[in-house]
Amino acid sequence: MSGPSSYVPKLGIAKWLDARLPLPRLMYDSFIAYPVPRNLNYFWTFGGILMLMLVSQILTGVILAMHYTPHATLAFTSVEGIMRDVEYGWLMRYMHANGASMFFIAVYIHIFRGLYYGSYKAPREVLWILGVIIFLLMMATAFMGYVLPWGQMSFWGATVITNLFSAFPIVGETIVTFLWGGYSVDNPTLTRFFSLHFLLPFMIFGVVILHVWALHVTGQNNPTGVEVKAVAKDTIPFTPYATIKDAFALVLFFAFFAYFLFFIPNYLGHADNYIPANPAVTPAHIVPEWYFLPFYAILRAVPDKLGGVLLMFAAIAVLVVLPWLDTSKVKSMSYRPLARQCFWAFAVTCVMLGWLGSRPAEGIYVTLSQLFTALYFAYFLIALPLLGLFETPKKLPGSIAESVLGKMKGGSGAVVGAAASAEPNTKG
Amino acid sequence: MAEAKSSPASEPTRRDMLFLATGAMGAAGVVALAVPFVRTLAPNAQTIAAGAPIEVDLTPIPEGQGIKLFWRGKLIFVRSRTKAEIEEAQKVNLASLPDPQADSARVKPGKENWLVIYGSCTHLGCIPGGSAAGEVRGDYNGWFCPCHGSHYDTSGRIRKGPAPTNLPVPPYAFLSDTKIRIG
Ligand code: HEM
Ligand code: FES
Numbered sequence: 001m002s003g004p005s006s007y008v009p010k011l012g013i014a015k016w017l018d019a020r021l022p023l024p025r026l027m028y029d030s031f032i033a034y035p036v037p038r039n040l041n042y043f044w045t046f047g048g049i050l051m052l053m054l055v056s057q058i059l060t061g062v063i064l065a066m067h068y069t070p071h072a073t074l075a076f077t078s079v080e081g082i083m084r085d086v087e088y089g090w091l092m093r094y095m096h097a098n099g100a101s102m103f104f105i106a107v108y109i110h111i112f113r114g115l116y117y118g119s120y121k122a123p124r125e126v127l128w129i130l131g132v133i134i135f136l137l138m139m140a141t142a143f144m145g146y147v148l149p150w151g152q153m154s155f156w157g158a159t160v161i162t163n164l165f166s167a168f169p170i171v172g173e174t175i176v177t178f179l180w181g182g183y184s185v186d187n188p189t190l191t192r193f194f195s196l197h198f199l200l201p202f203m204i205f206g207v208v209i210l211h212v213w214a215l216h217v218t219g220q221n222n223p224t225g226v227e228v229k230a231v232a233k234d235t236i237p238f239t240p241y242a243t244i245k246d247a248f249a250l251v252l253f254f255a256f257f258a259y260f261l262f263f264i265p266n267y268l269g270h271a272d273n274y275i276p277a278n279p280a281v282t283p284a285h286i287v288p289e290w291y292f293l294p295f296y297a298i299l300r301a302v303p304d305k306l307g308g309v310l311l312m313f314a315a316i317a318v319l320v321v322l323p324w325l326d327t328s329k330v331k332s333m334s335y336r337p338l339a340r341q342c343f344w345a346f347a348v349t350c351v352m353l354g355w356l357g358s359r360p361a362e363g364i365y366v367t368l369s370q371l372f373t374a375l376y377f378a379y380f381l382i383a384l385p386l387l388g389l390f391e392t393p394k395k396l397p398g399s400i401a402e403s404v405l406g407k408m409k410g411g412s413g414a415v416v417g418a419a420a421s422a423e424p425n426t427k428g
Numbered sequence: 429m430a431e432a433k434s435s436p437a438s439e440p441t442r443r444d445m446l447f448l449a450t451g452a453m454g455a456a457g458v459v460a461l462a463v464p465f466v467r468t469l470a471p472n473a474q475t476i477a478a479g480a481p482i483e484v485d486l487t488p489i490p491e492g493q494g495i496k497l498f499w500r501g502k503l504i505f506v507r508s509r510t511k512a513e514i515e516e517a518q519k520v521n522l523a524s525l526p527d528p529q530a531d532s533a534r535v536k537p538g539k540e541n542w543l544v545i546y547g548s549c550t551h552l553g554c555i556p557g558g559s560a561a562g563e564v565r566g567d568y569n570g571w572f573c574p575c576h577g578s579h580y581d582t583s584g585r586i587r588k589g590p591a592p593t594n595l596p597v598p599p600y601a602f603l604s605d606t607k608i609r610i611g
Contacts, residue, residue: 163552182475184501282554305592361576
């Protein structure tokens with residue numbers, strides 16, 4: 001997207017550095033001169049929000065790790081110590097625990113943005129897949145983090161999730177023993193989860209860099225799904241336009257975060273996790289954290305153990321192949337009348353699955369889980385592949401500029417379907 | 429690779445030889461090194477040693493109730509079954525079971541009133557209730573797992589729900605009429 005670099009170092013030291021390690025140039029080209037489509041809406045601010053949430057988790061996490069003791073007999077007490085004895089320890093822990101939820105709220109909005117505007121389609125397949133990898137790493141990180149306070153939900157959540165792997169024939173039991181480092185979830189499990197929980201966020205950081213790199217090669221998608229045709233007309237520089245918009249959205253998001261943090265810090269958690277882990281008693285109603293609920297519902301919808309586990313993993317794997325399942329060349333759902341309705345039905349399906357995941361697995365809830373699981377997969381495997389063949393899209397604007405400024409000023413009069421012809425890009 | 433240009437007769441060069449030998453050595457080295465890394469994740473000597481056999485005195489368990497104890501970090505149920513419970517377990521039509529197993533194969537001969545089984549649900553490892561009086565015992569009067577609704581009968585066999593197999597019987601032996609050794 002970005003053409004040749006327009007960076008001109010002014011200071012002597014900047015010139016000196018530019019000839020040796022052009023880091024300021026990279027920053028300038030990526031965050032100041034970088035051209036962004038002029039029609040981006042607020043759904044495009046969540047990438048920046050996610051970046052800051054990751055930083056927030058790492059900062060609070062490093063502090064927590066200074067006061068936390070990864071041992072089955074001490075973990076719970078040490079977390080209570082953070083809450084009561086460490087100055088502002090309560091703030092660090094609540095920021096970290098609620099931060100994880102905020103992180104997932106942001107990532108779900110970010111993902112649905114991509115689904116609605118077709119951001120997964122060519123030429124952004126790799127960008128999209130890197131996103132799915134980040135999502136997987138986030139789930140692994142959050143799952144292992146939730147085990148660390150070693151409360152009842154920590155312990156039984158860990159037991160149920162690690163036991164998922166026992167569903168695999170032959171090797172299942174061995175995998176689970178190696179995950180546990182014993183014959184049940186116990187101290188060895190806690191210590192290895194702590195080590196991995198510390199490591200994974202930095203791996204996420206690495207994949208985020210690749211994600212942004214891929215983004216800067218293809219350029220951003222936009223609400224019309226029409227690719228940038230003329231940089232001068234269709235884009236505006238990142239700074240100040242995108243910078244201020246991102247910053248404004250970020251402040252609003254953090255105000256929302258702060259409301260949870262200061263007024264209802266335990267709303268998204270479970271009271272049972274304030275009871276120390278007891279391997280002899282399972283809480284009557286165990287549920288995962290809210291952000292795992294849709295997948296949990298899919299797991300329980302299948303009466304067969306292995307089948308349930310496979311379908312749950314498939315629910316995420318299907319996202320990886322999505323770029324090749326959607327046969328339509330038109331990216332944005334705004335121009336796809338039928339697909340757009342399917343999209344909203346899909347969004348409702350996900351919310352319903354989330355709700356069902358929080359219900360006990362009996363009676364009508366099981367039937368409904370099965371129905372919505374079928375609808376979840378139908379969106380990817382039936383609706384998107386077929387609609388591209390039958391649906392007549394609405395007429396696309398000729399260019400991004402035309403969609404914003406009207407035909408007179410931006411008009412290039414391109415035809416429907418031209419969306420796929422991306423401008424050839426040179427460097428990141 | 430370079431050989432196309434440097435040796436038109438496509439005869440292997442010394443560099444090809446070095447490449448293959450180094451590559452093979454490197455691959456073998458990586459595999460050999462991966463083994464110890466993965467092995468560190470296995471149960472350590474202390475965890476395995478904690479699996480030494482334990483003895484359990486049965487006298488304090490009243491008829492119709494059970495106790496829970498840990499062996500090798502795993503929960504074990506010991507239940508003193510009533511006459512009715514034993515009969516119920518014995519007269520079941522085996523063909524109707526998800527995991528067919530006769531009650532006689534799950535207890536020691538002559539000691540049918542004692543049932544000793546692992547207490548982790550074979551679905552995803554929660555602890556089914558039903559050992560102590562007053563806990564929900566499910567549709568088959570044995571144990572009920574609250575996590576995803578698995579019902580076990582008075583022999584610890586799965587009857588209904590997502591769990592695939594019966595609660596397994598750990599290795600144990602009667603030392604006397606009122607004492608068993610597990611392990
Ligand atoms: C992707 C970023 C991260 C996510 C999503 C995440 C998520 C979580 C979650 C959900 C918990 C449980 C909170 C609770 O209920 O108490 C937790 C705990 C913890 N995390 Fe993280 N975390 C992240 C990064 C980190 C990092 C980078 C560190 C260390 C450098 C860290 C250290 C800890 C510690 C020590 C605890 C236990 C204390 C506690 O429970 O509050 N985390 N994490
Ligand atoms: S763990 Fe017992 S039913 Fe799922």
